[in-house]
Amino acid sequence: xxxxxxxxxxxxxxxxxxxxxxxxxxxxxxxxxxxxxxxxxxxxxxxxxxxxxxxxxxxxxxxxxxxxxxxxxxxxxxxxxxxxxxxxxxxxxxxxxxxxxxxxxxxxxxxxxxxxxxxxxxxxxxxxxxxxxxxxxxxxxxxxxxxxxxxxxxxxxxxxxxxxxxxxxxxxxxxxxxxxxxxxxxxxxxxxxxxxxxxxxxxxxxxxxxxxxxxxxxxxxxxxxxxxxxxxxxxxxxxxxxxxxxxxxxxxxxxxxxxxxxxxxxxxxxxxxxxxxxxxxxxxxxxxxxxxxxxxxxxxxxxxxxxxxxxxxxxxxxx
Amino acid sequence: xxxxxxxxxxxxxxxxxxxxxxxxxxxxxxxxxxxxxxxxxxxxxxxxxxxxxxxxxxxxxxxxxxxxxxxxxxxxxxxxxxxxxxxxxxxxxxxxxxxxxxxxxxxxxxxxxxxxxxxxxxxxxxxxxxxxxxxxxxxxxxxxxxxxxxxxxxxxxxxxxxxxxxxxxxxxxxxxxxxxxxxxxxxxxxxxxxxxxxxxxxxxxxxxxxxxxxxxxxxxxxxxxxxxxxxxxxxxxxxxxxxxxxxxxxxxxxxxxxxxxxxxxxxxxxxxxxxxxxxxxxxxxxxxxxxxxxxxxxxxxxxxxxxxxxxxxxxxxxxxxxxxxxxxxxxxxxxxxxxxxxxxxxxxxxxxx
Numbered sequence: 001x002x003x004x005x006x007x008x009x010x011x012x013x014x015x016x017x018x019x020x021x022x023x024x025x026x027x028x029x030x031x032x033x034x035x036x037x038x039x040x041x042x043x044x045x046x047x048x049x050x051x052x053x054x055x056x057x058x059x060x061x062x063x064x065x066x067x068x069x070x071x072x073x074x075x076x077x078x079x080x081x082x083x084x085x086x087x088x089x090x091x092x093x094x095x096x097x098x099x100x101x102x103x104x105x106x107x108x109x110x111x112x113x114x115x116x117x118x119x120x121x122x123x124x125x126x127x128x129x130x131x132x133x134x135x136x137x138x139x140x141x142x143x144x145x146x147x148x149x150x151x152x153x154x155x156x157x158x159x160x161x162x163x164x165x166x167x168x169x170x171x172x173x174x175x176x177x178x179x180x181x182x183x184x185x186x187x188x189x190x191x192x193x194x195x196x197x198x199x200x201x202x203x204x205x206x207x208x209x210x211x212x213x214x215x216x217x218x219x220x221x222x223x224x225x226x227x228x229x230x231x232x233x234x235x236x237x238x239x240x241x242x243x244x245x246x247x248x249x250x251x252x253x254x255x256x257x258x259x260x261x262x263x264x265x266x267x268x269x270x271x272x273x274x275x276x277x278x279x280x281x282x283x284x285x286x287x288x289x290x291x292x293x294x295x296x297x298x299x300x301x302x303x304x305x306x307x308x309x310x311x312x313x314x315x316x317x318x319x
Numbered sequence: 320x321x322x323x324x325x326x327x328x329x330x331x332x333x334x335x336x337x338x339x340x341x342x343x344x345x346x347x348x349x350x351x352x353x354x355x356x357x358x359x360x361x362x363x364x365x366x367x368x369x370x371x372x373x374x375x376x377x378x379x380x381x382x383x384x385x386x387x388x389x390x391x392x393x394x395x396x397x398x399x400x401x402x403x404x405x406x407x408x409x410x411x412x413x414x415x416x417x418x419x420x421x422x423x424x425x426x427x428x429x430x431x432x433x434x435x436x437x438x439x440x441x442x443x444x445x446x447x448x449x450x451x452x453x454x455x456x457x458x459x460x461x462x463x464x465x466x467x468x469x470x471x472x473x474x475x476x477x478x479x480x481x482x483x484x485x486x487x488x489x490x491x492x493x494x495x496x497x498x499x500x501x502x503x504x505x506x507x508x509x510x511x512x513x514x515x516x517x518x519x520x521x522x523x524x525x526x527x528x529x530x531x532x533x534x535x536x537x538x539x540x541x542x543x544x545x546x547x548x549x550x551x552x553x554x555x556x557x558x559x560x561x562x563x564x565x566x567x568x569x570x571x572x573x574x575x576x577x578x579x580x581x582x583x584x585x586x587x588x589x590x591x592x593x594x595x596x597x598x599x600x601x602x603x604x605x606x607x608x609x610x611x612x613x614x615x616x617x618x619x620x621x622x623x624x625x626x627x628x629x630x631x632x633x634x635x636x637x638x639x640x641x642x643x644x645x646x647x648x649x650x651x652x653x654x655x656x657x658x659x660x661x662x663x664x665x666x667x668x669x670x671x672x
Contacts, residue, residue, distance in 0.1 A: 009339045014433070016377050020446065028447055051563065053448045059558035079469065079566065081461030082514035087438060089453035098458045100562045109562030111449055111462075119514050124469045140448050173446055179377035179433040184341025215384055216344045222361045222390025224347060 010188045014181035019174045025056040029169055030068055030162030035142035038132055041160055042069045042106050050157065052106035053140075068162040071105035072155035073130035075146075078102050078109045082119035091145050097122045101146055105157025113145040127151065138168030186216035189228065195297040199290070201266050203227040209267040232263035235302070236310040237286040238319050239269075242279055257282040261302055262318040269318050276303030285309035323415045324539040324546030325667065326532050327356040328635035328642075333496040333527035333623035336432040342371075342381050346428045346528040347388040353424070353530045357542040361390040364532075365420035367397045368411040370404035370427035371627050374439050378430075385428065396420070403427060404529060404631030405554075405592075405653030405663045411533055412549055421538045428528035429626030436524050436626065443656060445559055457521055459561065459657040461513040464597035466566040468515055473600045475515060479503035481596040482519040482621045489618025494632075496525040496623040519621070520596040527625030529632045547638035547649075547667040551579035554653075554663035561658060572652065572662040573605040579664045581606065581650050586666070588613045588646035590633035592653045594620045601659065602652060612650075616640070630654060634665055641669040 024032065027043050031054050034041040043054035044067040052071055057064060080099040086092055091113035099122070100109035115131065116122045129149035136142035183191065186202055190213045193200035202214035202225035209218065210229050218225055240259035246252075257279050260269035274282050275291065287307040290299035329352035337345055354361060361367075367389055371382045382399050391397060400406045404427025411423035431439070437455035444450045467473050480503045489495035500506065500519070509517045532542070539546040555571035555578075557564050576582065589612050593599035599614070608614065617636040620629055630653025637649035646669070653663040 011338060014377050022446055024447070032447075051560070053560070053562075055560065059560065059563050078562070079462045079466040081458050081465055081516075082511065083458055084511070084513070087453060087455060089441075089451075091452055098454060098462055100462060102562070108560065111454065111561055112452065119511075124465065140451050171447065171451075173451055175442060175450075177374070177377060177434060177439055177442070180338075181377065181433055182338035182341075184344045185339060186344065187341065188339075215387055216341050217347055217387035218390070219387040219392045220390055222347070222350065222388055224344070 008188065008192065009182055010191055011180050011182045014179040015176065016179065017174070017176045019172055021170060021172050023170045024168065027054045027056045027065060027068070029167050030164070032138040032140070032171065033164045033168045035140070036136040036138040036168065037164055038073070039160070040071050040073055040103060040130065041162060042071045043067060044069050049107040050105060051108050052103050053110050068160045069105065069157055070155065070160040071103045071157050072153040073103070074149055074151070074153050075101045075103035075106070075128060077114065077122070077124055077126045077128060079124055080114065080122050082122065091141065096145065099128070099146060101128055104153035104155070112143055115145045115147050121148070139171055184216055186214040186225065190214055191297070197292050198230055199232045199263055200228050201231050203229050210265060211268050212263055212266040212270055229265065231265035232290065234287060234289050234305055235261040235263035236315050237274065237282065237284060237288060238262050238315050239284060240274065240282055255279045259302070261288060262315050267318070272299060273301040274303070275301035283309065285312060285315070321416055321418065321535050322539070322548055323412055323533055323535050324543065324548045325634070325638035326534045326539050326543035326546050327353040328531045328639045329353040329356070330494050330529040330628070330632055330635065331527045332494050333523070333525035333625045335496065335523070335525055337430060337526040338432065341384070342376065342378070342428055342430050343385045343388040345430065345526065346385055346426060349528045349530045350388055350424070350426060353532050357532050359422065359532070361424070364422050364424045365396065366411055366414050366423040367395055368399070368407040368423065368425050370400045370402050370407040370631065371429065372401050374442060375436070375626055376430040376433045389424065403627050403629065403653050403655050405634055406655070408531065408533070408631060408634060409552055409554060409663060412552055415533055415535045421535045423533040424530065425533060425631065426528065426530035427627045427631050429628050430526045431524050431626050432526050456657060457513045457516060460521070460595040460597070461516045462561070463566040463658040464515050464520065464595065467597050467600060470567045472567055473597060475507060476503055477600065478520050478596040479506040481599045482506065485615055485619045485621035488616055489622030492618050492622060494527070494623060495618050496523045498618070498622060516595065522594040522620045522624030525623055525625050527623065527628050529628040529635055531631065531635050531638065543642065545642055545644065545669050547641040547669060550666045550668050551581070552663065552665040553578035554661065556661045557659070559660070564658070566658055567601065569601050569605045569659050569662060572602060572659065572664065575662050575664040576606055576650070579666050581664055581666050584648060586612055586648045586650045588616070588637060588640055588649040590615055590617060590619070590637040590649065590651045592620055592630045592633045594624050594629070594654070596621065598654070598659055606650065606652070630663065637667050641667055644669070644672060
């Protein structure tokens, strides 16, 4: 029994990326296809308001909206904010104003970037027009940004059937978020010990169970686990599955066996791959021990020890 | 209808980084604090409800691991909202009103330090027309502030006064992240962060956790010398299109307050969740709070704004004031989303002393 030392805080970069594929409703499809064709469409509500950007349902009444209207690519700033340090993904890479712009013929405002030389060149009420992106595909970024424009509306609002050749029916919205991940005290201690080829669990001070890997709390008692206990290295396969689907970025031939392994002294089974034995000979009760590769910070897999199989009664509570 | 009260409140300190602890390690001491205050073990709580968002730390299913800190095995009656803990409190309150539970544990936590919070928050926006532009949370708040300035509803000095008042009030709050402030006039010498907002107009980004215990009727009286009775609570939402709204107003706050009974009698204390200074101006007007009402004696969001917890902390601070006898009728407000998108109002009362 060892009192837990204060661990070195582990950190690692973590990138979460998710390319969402989203389908469009009929109004959204007409609007985004229209942008591709340099046409800005709004939608008229039963109350007579023209909403730009248009939505499928009336924000006041929830009524379905289908009455499309073409509005001008010119408009008026209703509010703005000066962004001196553009971030990744934003419409412009040089300092710009965010602006809500009420296009001529619309009753609501559209959020986008406004390209202006500096904050002193921007004011609420200023006239602007759409600057179209050179390459347009049917997305809100087909509007590159707004730019100052000193003039009247270039287009009278009028009905539009929303029909275009080859309409856009969906968008792919890529997203990427960058984190610096830190696993906290208990898992830092566990990972540090593992890098030294020791598997160290933590004991609940209340129910005395040893958790491997530890997550910092006993889920039965709701208290911190802080007493470190070395377990293993030997353990018992409590249950397993045979994997027949090759995972992307994983250089392991299928089929292989993934198992729950109760390390000796642990009250919870952890997961690991079983190697060094044909997949169809792995069984419940098989005795195994971890195999570290050169410089590995965690076991590459577990292999049979050659001991007799464990008796079912010794691990039946750990299934 | 049953009477339901907040009988205990606890919170962690709010800190810019908490890399040395996992979410459950950050949360657990707070859970022990509130359960200890009422002398209950986790297994004696009828219902547990939490609020958090996996996007903040980029950690999938973090809320299930946080549940380890409650002692959720064998399985407990439990729920989760991907919202500020104020909305988890609402769900628990309804559960107690139905009579299905007599006690509830509500908690929430936010660990924003692993990511770039203003960027992470872009992912909660309309995915078709807005999120592809990646407008950060400070910029969206700045659009709202400019609209308020254009309307003549405030000026930059008044905004600085909001920040200075909050941060000076937080001098007595051991959980605050930013305490003390230069005078408002001096704050205006700082450069703009996103014009018209300066750094003092924005909340600090911090990690933290909070928890409350709810109880009904006589159970509440047994657990707490002066329970903070929830007289009403309601939450409402604005249309999601920013350009559809009048950003200088918050009709959802007014409606929620009306339905919570906030206007039926004066309050002597209000805890408002206004992450940006300009939002306090809007909330005060909608809630008809005059100078006789003490606003955010805790310091409010200018002093500490842990995501997912700051709204629950407003309710907890208001309840704790009633527990201590520092107030008799309090209003607590929580918000979520850009530019006061969603708003919750609760009215709390202590019994006559």
